[in-house]
Amino acid sequence: MELQYLVAKIYVDGDLRIDPVSVVNVFHRLVAQQALPGVLVDVAELLHVPAGPGVVLVGVEADYALDHTSHHWGVLYRRKAPLAGTNADRIRQALQAAGQIARLLEAEFPGQLTFSRTDFSLTVNDRVLAANTPATFAATRPELEAYLQGWLGRAGSTLALLESDPRQRFGVRVQTAVPFDLPA
Amino acid sequence: MKTSDKLWKDLLNGKVPEQLGQEVDQFETEIGLRKQGKIEEKVFAETRLRRGAYGQRYDNGQRYDGTESRKLPFADKPTKGPGTVWDAPGMLRIKVPFGGLNPRQLEVMAELAEEYSDGIAHVTTRQDFQLHFIHIENTPTIMRRLAAVGITTREACGNAVRNVTACPLAGVCHDEPFDVTPYSKALAWFLMGHPDTMEFGRKFKPAFSGCAQHACGLVQMHDIGYTALVRPGADGKLQRGFKIVVGGGLGPVPRQARILTEFAPVEEMLPLTQAVCRVFGKHGEKKNRNGARIKFLVDKWGIEKFREEVFATRKELREDPRWLGMLQDIEKEEEGPLHPPGQLPAFGGNDRLYEWVKGNVRDQRQAGYVTAAINLPLGDITADQLRSLADIVAKYTRGTIRTTVEQNFLIRWISKTDVPALFADLDRVELAAPGATSIVDVTSCPGTDTCKLGISSSRGLGGELRNQLVAKSYQLDEAVKGLHIKVSGCFNSCGGHYVSDLGFYGVSRTINGYKVPHFQVLLGGEWEHNAGSYGLPIIAIPSKRVPAAVDFVTEFYVKNRLKDERFHAFVKRVGKGPVRALLEPLNQNFPTHEADPGFYSDWGDPRQYSIGDIGIGECAGEVVSRYQFEMTAAERLVFEAGQHLDQDRLQAAGETAYAAFLRAAKALVQIQFDDVSNDPDEIVAEFKERFFDTQVFFDPFVGPKFANDFFAAHAVRGEKFTADTTHHRIAEAQLFIEAVHNCYNKLRSAPAPATKA
Numbered sequence: 001m002e003l004q005y006l007v008a009k010i011y012v013d014g015d016l017r018i019d020p021v022s023v024v025n026v027f028h029r030l031v032a033q034q035a036l037p038g039v040l041v042d043v044a045e046l047l048h049v050p051a052g053p054g055v056v057l058v059g060v061e062a063d064y065a066l067d068h069t070s071h072h073w074g075v076l077y078r079r080k081a082p083l084a085g086t087n088a089d090r091i092r093q094a095l096q097a098a099g100q101i102a103r104l105l106e107a108e109f110p111g112q113l114t115f116s117r118t119d120f121s122l123t124v125n126d127r128v129l130a131a132n133t134p135a136t137f138a139a140t141r142p143e144l145e146a147y148l149q150g151w152l153g154r155a156g157s158t159l160a161l162l163e164s165d166p167r168q169r170f171g172v173r174v175q176t177a178v179p180f181d182l183p184a
Numbered sequence: 185m186k187t188s189d190k191l192w193k194d195l196l197n198g199k200v201p202e203q204l205g206q207e208v209d210q211f212e213t214e215i216g217l218r219k220q221g222k223i224e225e226k227v228f229a230e231t232r233l234r235r236g237a238y239g240q241r242y243d244n245g246q247r248y249d250g251t252e253s254r255k256l257p258f259a260d261k262p263t264k265g266p267g268t269v270w271d272a273p274g275m276l277r278i279k280v281p282f283g284g285l286n287p288r289q290l291e292v293m294a295e296l297a298e299e300y301s302d303g304i305a306h307v308t309t310r311q312d313f314q315l316h317f318i319h320i321e322n323t324p325t326i327m328r329r330l331a332a333v334g335i336t337t338r339e340a341c342g343n344a345v346r347n348v349t350a351c352p353l354a355g356v357c358h359d360e361p362f363d364v365t366p367y368s369k370a371l372a373w374f375l376m377g378h379p380d381t382m383e384f385g386r387k388f389k390p391a392f393s394g395c396a397q398h399a400c401g402l403v404q405m406h407d408i409g410y411t412a413l414v415r416p417g418a419d420g421k422l423q424r425g426f427k428i429v430v431g432g433g434l435g436p437v438p439r440q441a442r443i444l445t446e447f448a449p450v451e452e453m454l455p456l457t458q459a460v461c462r463v464f465g466k467h468g469e470k471k472n473r474n475g476a477r478i479k480f481l482v483d484k485w486g487i488e489k490f491r492e493e494v495f496a497t498r499k500e501l502r503e504d505p506r507w508l509g510m511l512q513d514i515e516k517e518e519e520g521p522l523h524p525p526g527q528l529p530a531f532g533g534n535d536r537l538y539e540w541v542k543g544n545v546r547d548q549r550q551a552g553y554v555t556a557a558i559n560l561p562l563g564d565i566t567a568d569q570l571r572s573l574a575d576i577v578a579k580y581t582r583g584t585i586r587t588t589v590e591q592n593f594l595i596r597w598i599s600k601t602d603v604p605a606l607f608a609d610l611d612r613v614e615l616a617a618p619g620a621t622s623i624v625d626v627t628s629c630p631g632t633d634t635c636k637l638g639i640s641s642s643r644g645l646g647g648e649l650r651n652q653l654v655a656k657s658y659q660l661d662e663a664v665k666g667l668h669i670k671v672s673g674c675f676n677s678c679g680g681h682y683v684s685d686l687g688f689y690g691v692s693r694t695i696n697g698y699k700v701p702h703f704q705v706l707l708g709g710e711w712e713h714n715a716g717s718y719g720l721p722i723i724a725i726p727s728k729r730v731p732a733a734v735d736f737v738t739e740f741y742v743k744n745r746l747k748d749e750r751f752h753a754f755v756k757r758v759g760k761g762p763v764r765a766l767l768e769p770l771n772q773n774f775p776t777h778e779a780d781p782g783f784y785s786d787w788g789d790p791r792q793y794s795i796g797d798i799g800i801g802e803c804a805g806e807v808v809s810r811y812q813f814e815m816t817a818a819e820r821l822v823f824e825a826g827q828h829l830d831q832d833r834l835q836a837a838g839e840t841a842y843a844a845f846l847r848a849a850k851a852l853v854q855i856q857f858d859d860v861s862n863d864p865d866e867i868v869a870e871f872k873e874r875f876f877d878t879q880v881f882f883d884p885f886v887g888p889k890f891a892n893d894f895f896a897a898h899a900v901r902g903e904k905f906t907a908d909t910t911h912h913r914i915a916e917a918q919l920f921i922e923a924v925h926n927c928y929n930k931l932r933s934a935p936a937p938a939t940k941a
């Protein structure tokens with residue numbers, strides 16, 4: 001199963017302690033400086049919808065966001081352009097990109113905004129490539145576990161289906177027993 | 185293209201209606217050809233527009249970043265149209281005839297919002313959906329997935345018949361003689377791709393209303409509008425039909441539609457509409473898109489000639505079996521309930537439920553049933569909410585829901601017994617905000633968020649007003665709660681500012697050397713009576729002071745209204761003068777940039793405000809104070825013209841509006857020619873030579889339109905004014921003033937210091 005268009009979301013550690021609107025300015029600056037990989041185009045502030053996409057930095061190859069979907073704040077990387085390589089390459093790329101924006105936002109709001117080092121999710125943003133079913137989970141689990149083992153160098157991560165509703169996209173929530181470094 | 189496109193195509197094989205499938209295949213091929221440079225960019229642009237794939241802000245590859253306009257580093261590829269970068273995100277408009285949707289369609293909309301957009305589906309002021317930040321290469325798969333559930337984007341944009349809108353209450357309303365829903369549906373499918381609609385010079389928007397007195401259908405502001413009527417036929421039985429009006433529209437200069445026929449039996453609806461389309465296609469303006477809407481043809485010919493031509497054309501049409509075939513058994517089509525009728529249970533001290541019922545729930549004509557409005561903030565809904573809504577619709581209805589022109593949803597056929605449970609279900613997914621269609625339910629076009637033409641942030645302002653009004657909604661006077669606020673990012677009126685109690689449209693002004701987002705305040709518009717009258721601008725105020733303006737006006741209204749006096753009547757009685765006087769202090773005591781930089785940025789956008797990439801002007805050394813003095817006079821004149829109109833002094837109103845044109849033109853001429861006299865001919869000649877012939881005055885989007893309005897007003901000066909022509913002249917004078925401001929800004933913008941826009 002080819003996993004493309006991955007969405008990596010690293011959750012905020014505890015409650016969000018900044019006003020999310022303050023991220024708008026940061027994202028505008030990132031667009032001005034084209035400071036992240038890919039072409040950065042615009043900033044969409046969507047805080048008026050509950051449990052929504054939050055503040056999105058829209059790009060051509062990928063979007064970045066301070067996301068509030070499912071009432072769970074986190075920093076999000078959404079790959080839009082296909083990537084060559086293996087599934088492991090694509091997982092690594094998505095986590096690295098999410099890690100990069102997470103570190104950047106932490107530096108913008110020192111002491112106020114911290115992302116978890118034990119809790120993140122990976123979603124396949126394409127229903128026809130990966131339907132949200134137990135079969136997809138079973139088919140991808142070994143590969144995901146192998147990747148995590150390789151990355152973290154140790155066992156002990158728990159993987160769970162992110163959403164049970166088959167209409168949702170296929171995604172897994174990963175919680176690690178010991179903290180990881182934000183991938184660089 | 186996504187790697188999954190082929191999989192989707194295979195998966196949906198046999199599920200997409202043949203004709204829609206062929207069209208999508210064709211479009212996919214055209215995308216491929218354009219990528220190879222084998223289709224001309226202009227042709228591809230119109231092709232894509234006719235499929236609903238629209239441009240979005242920054243798709244010219246330029247973006248102002250708060251200090252300067254920079255080129256975005258897009259890859260070098262063929263364009264999507266003139267000046268439109270291939271990879272730049274765009275908008276996809278999705279047609280929803282009469283706003284009718286079913287749960288599966290809601291689910292698909294959610295899927296598409298997640299997989300291709302930013303997770304949000306946006307309900308528009310014409311009952312469509314819009315998805316933003318879409319890549320052109322993803323559009324064929326999106327279209328296939330929509331087509332598989334019976335939805336098309338065909339002709340959602342471009343010079344075509346746009347979405348056919350209808351009252352969301354059709355079929356359940358107390359006032360209607362019959363349900364217009366199936367007729368609106370028949371018209372939508374009849375006209376889609378019809379040969380007589382292929383030659384339009386501009387878009388064409390139809391709307392249906394069940395009655396004349398309420399606002400839901402807004403037929404008066406449409407290119408063609410149908411109001412349901414019944415009359416005794418020759419056999420004595422009641423016969424269904426429509427009053428048909430043509431040539432209405434908002435846009436920069438609004439028009440009230442005029443009566444094509446007082447009554448056309450339903451059997452004549454399709455052929456007569458076809459005849460209107462043929463006449464418009466044949467005789468409508470093609471070259472100058474600013475004069476190409478059907479309203480201009482009706483203006484040019486007069487309604488009598490237009491009517492004659494339509495009825496003569498009708499006689500010549502070749503018989504089409506679909507005229508009647510599409511109406512067969514239509515009277516039997518009925519949505520109907522899922523659950524038996526009931527009684528509203530007691531609220532049991534649940535104040536939130538009480539508030540929601542009061543604001544959002546309305547009795548249907550059918551006893552025991554109600555409709556429930558879902559108040560969406562700025563018309564936005566998340567993918568998760570859409571899925572939950574699909575479940576709710578399936579649980580309480582036979583699987584039907586409608587979008588509304590107020591950017592909301594309406595669920596119909598709810599048994600009264602189910603109301604508390606429905607509220608609880610909606611509340612769980614945060615879709616139970618009270619105050620639907622009240623003052624807190626602010627309508628807004630996309631504005632500078634995504635629209636290429638936006639001048640000020642209409643969504644930013646709309647969101648701010650909504651927040652502030654919700655916060656104090658419990659203290660608001662009942663009379664104020666019933667007002668409508670509509671905001672557009674520019675004069676084009678997609679937000680509907682002309683037909684609102686309080687309307688706003690975005691303009692820009694210069695204060696202390698910086699550009700500052702402003703909104704024109706409009707009063708006198710009427711949502712009721714099918715958009716019965718249009719408002720006029722009274723004053724432009726800085727964006728950040730608009731919430732204060734709303735407070736001032738509403739407090740003034742509460743204090744001074746007569747018992748039960750509606751806002752529209754109140755404005756008519758007291759006049760716009762006192763309201764303007766009330767707001768004038770908001771145009772004084774501006775903070776310096778250093779003291780309050782936020783004043784110089786727009787709502788929801790912390791960048792230093794700018795109106796985009798302004799060229800370096802030829803003229804320096806103008807006398808600013810003199811210019812401002814003249815422009816203030818011009819703005820005052822246009823306001824006075826509106827006052828004359830309010831008091832039915834048509835001649836004075838029209839002449840004053842013309843004087844406003846002259847004053848503004850003179851202000852501009854004076855920048856280059858100090859000694860210009862007050863002789864109108866001289867002002868016109870100087871203006872023409874300096875700003876028109878050189879094209880300096882041309883607007884980036886509408887070209888010479890505003891100057892031509894001025895020349896036209898000059899050419900017919902001394903004419904006898906009617907209510908209609910006066911209204912147009914005033915609106916045109918206001919737009920001309922805006923254009924003078926823009927030209928002036930363009931002329932005086934030199935390479936800006938780092939902090940200035």
Ligand code: SF4
Pocket residue numbers: 629630631632635636637638639642672673674675676677678679
């Ligand atoms: S009113 Fe202006 S800013 Fe708003 S959507 Fe229409 S064209 Fe764009």
